[in-house]
Amino acid sequence: MAEKKNTAAKLKEELLMNKKNAVYSLTKKQLAACDEFCEGYKDFMDKAKIEREAVEYSEALLKKKGFVEYKKGMKLKAGTKIYRNNRGKSIIMAVIGTAPIEDGIRLCAAHIDSPRLDLKQNPLYEDNEIALFKTHYYGGIKKYQWTTIPLALHGVIIKADGTSISVNIGEDEKDPVFCVTDLLPHLAAAQMTKPLAKGITGEQLNLVIGSRPFKDDEESGSVKLNIMSILNKKYGITEADFISAELEAVPAFKARDIGFDRSMIGAYGHDDKVCAYPALMAAAECEKPVHTMVTVLTDKEETGSDGNTGLNSSYLNYFVADIAEALGSDGRTVLSASECLSADVNAAFDPTFPEVNEKNNSAFINKGVVVTKYTGARGKSGTSDASAEFTGRIRRLMDANNVIWQTGELGKVDEGGGGTVAQYIANLNVDTIDLGVPVLSMHAPYEIVSKIDTYMAYKAFKVFMAD
Ligand code: MN
Ligand code: MN
DSSP states (O other), X not given: OOOOOSOHHHHHHHHHGGGSOGGGGSOHHHHHHHHHHHHHHHHHHHHOOSHHHHHHHHHHHHHHTTOEEOOTTOOOOTTOEEEEEXXXXXXXXXXXXXXXXXXXXXXXXXEOOOOEEEEEEEEEEEETTEEEEEEEEESSOOGGGGSSSOEEEEEEEEOTTSOEEEEEESOXXXXXXXXXXXXXXXXXXXXXXXXXXXHSOGGGOOEEEEOOOOOSSTTOOOHHHXXXXXXXXXXXXXXXXXXXXXXXXXXOOOOEEESTTOOEEEETTHHHHHHHHHHHHHHHTOOSOSSEEEEEEESOGGGTSOSTTSTTSSHHHHHHHHHHHHTTSOHHHHHHTOEEEEOOOEEBOOTTSGGGSOGGGOBOTTSOEEEESOOEEXXXXXXXOOOHHHHHHHHHHHHHTTOOEEEOOSSSTTSOEEOXXXXXXXXXXXXXXXXXXXXXXXXXXXXXXXXXXXXXXXXXXXXXXXX
């Protein structure tokens, strides 16, 4: 074969190199590895729909892999594996490296909360002999998408005496599910003239939960009473206990392969479990790295990262300071020398809606993990914008280790925008860049990702942790 010349054709080929479908550059065996990895991911998706369940799953896995709960004063040395469970809603894990801690840590950060419908504090009511729950949506949703789909309820109820009841109903095939209604088209003439954003309002996202009245005594005739009686028998709760509960209505769908070729996965909550799971797997398999590896799976990203389980709080900062001090240094020295992959999803180019993307700067499914230099909106508002130097460093790292990757920006300039936890970590004086999986129908009850991209995220975290 003739040697490739530095022609315009070759330059063009190089420019477009990372726009090729990754299938072309993977062997059969490598493709099988992607598919196999995703079997574990699908299982995780069915077991960890909300942040609390993701933390439980992670903690159990970490314990199995030899991680122990970190207590202040614990002796740390190269290879020590520790974790800290933050209130059951976020978790940090670390493996101490062989290099001095002053050389910085390798940090991966993903979030385990996803858009959903939370129950209000006084959720239960009855209207025309139908019992319903009032909800308050969590995160950015298109409200109409959450009607007429089966929903499951997950979360906890703290009873008056302080005991905690864990709730998970609607996932087992034999469980009942719940549903938000919508108008029949026959009577939706007025609704259908409204813009999409107004077709269904927040106060219309009411969950249907029952329709048979209580009829055992004089006070019968109440559907609400019947529901409370069922809940009292099942969970031992009274209506006031909803005040101290966190109940989340999430799609009752299971993760499934999508397409005749089974190349994709449909599931609720890929944002951001499709980064959290690969990061968790990479961290759990991490053995005696050079730089200390820290991975955080956080809560509250979808509502802006505020609150003590979100990354705009100090919990990560405190953890790093604790291990830095235990190893004879201090938090700010360590953080200032650290690097972070903010592991979050980006929008995948959707051929049905091409108009919102600028093709040269979009992420495509099957073209690998997407490295996003900046997120934000308008004039790069709300982003940390990784430096050219750090972007170059990640580029070299991915290329040297055959991680298939691409760049991508969240839609056209001025089309909208979004943010990640990158800015909060960068604000701790850490070199930070976003890296994650492109998603179709992001924030919908059922999102789509590619198996290859999911595996490439795992590979990216592995090589970053090992570097
Ligand atoms: Mn996200
Ligand atoms: Mn999101």
